[in-house]
Amino acid sequence: MADWEIWLTIVALAVATAATRASFWLVGHHIHLPKRVHEVLRYAPACALAAIVAPDLVLAADGHAHLALSNLKLVSGVVAIAFYAIRRNMLETIIFGMAFFTALRLLHIF
Incomplete structure (x- = not known):
């Protein structure tokens, strides 16, 4: 080229x-977009974020699904989702999820 x-x-x-x-x-x-379209567009950022993050949590380096306790990203993601369900604070969830993931990696629990 x-x-x-x-x-x-x-x-x-x-x-x-x-x-x-x-x-x-x-x-x-x-x-002028209908009211229903405005309501649906509110969820677009969350859907885009989920589409980016979910494959990283589930897929292993070889591209296959890795649904086991040895998948530290998936375990940390599930724990972070539970934390968010309780606290409803996104910044705290990000910090907690990353701290939990780092602790799992450093302590070699699974």
Whole structure:
């Protein structure tokens, strides 16, 4: 691939990204979304985060599901979810989950 093709690709992707993001600013006030769509969009960040985090908790390095107590990420994730169900504080959950995961790794419990 020639240098000009690489730069053309970078510029095209930058324009496409800017156009899709700016479209909401340019025409967003002309488009009215139904109330139901607004309610559903509230859950989009949580769904995106779950889609990113869940595979990391479940999959082993070889790409296969690893559902055992020896999977420290999965155990820590389940404990963090239980902690969040009790405390309802996201920052505390992140800190607790990472501390729990680190403790499991350092103590070699499983």
